[in-house]
Amino acid sequence: MGVVVSDMERSLDFYKNILGMKETGGFDINSDFGKRSGLSNGLPFQVKILKLEDSPQANQFKLVSFGKKRASIPEHIQDDTGVQYITIFVNSVTPFLNRIRENNIELLGETPIKLGDNRNFLLIRDPDGIFVELIGND
Structure with missing residues (x-):
């Protein structure tokens, strides 16, 4: 990708x-x-x-x-066409969550959200507004 x-x-x-x-x-x-x-x-x-x-x-x-800014940053994935998000499956979301919080990166929606017994879903954006889903164990 x-x-x-x-x-x-x-x-x-x-x-x-x-x-x-x-x-x-x-x-x-x-x-x-x-x-x-x-x-x-x-x-x-x-x-x-x-x-x-x-x-x-x-x-x-x-x-x-190319040093060019994105024309607009979508608020939600339905706001534009093309690649809007990437999904990364990880063993544990804990180290990611720690780095996200340490670097004052906004968690979107009500994330982290539990998926079943021990998996979690986190949603953040990269510096250009691309949504990044992180899914993994506690």
Whole structure:
């Protein structure tokens, strides 16, 4: 999954220090490849690769920034089309909840909400307003 963010450093800080992802690499897209591939209209850009764990089997999460702010930040997921949220399943929500609170990140709705006996649902937003669901045990 690739996400275009407005501020690479701010987003890296969020995904690494709040969500606990690890930066596992990155690469540059030059202007020629950007244009020929259809990824950009010839703008070069850098891609940062993150994973929840540093293993070959882990899914990659890519961040790209062109320094452009999002036009508007939706209040709820029904307010816009396209990718509105990501879901991350974790073993325990406790360390995430601690980092969220330590960094004064707003928990949305009435979260955390219990899902069954011992699973919890948390909802927050990344720095560009993308909803992030965290689901895991106590």
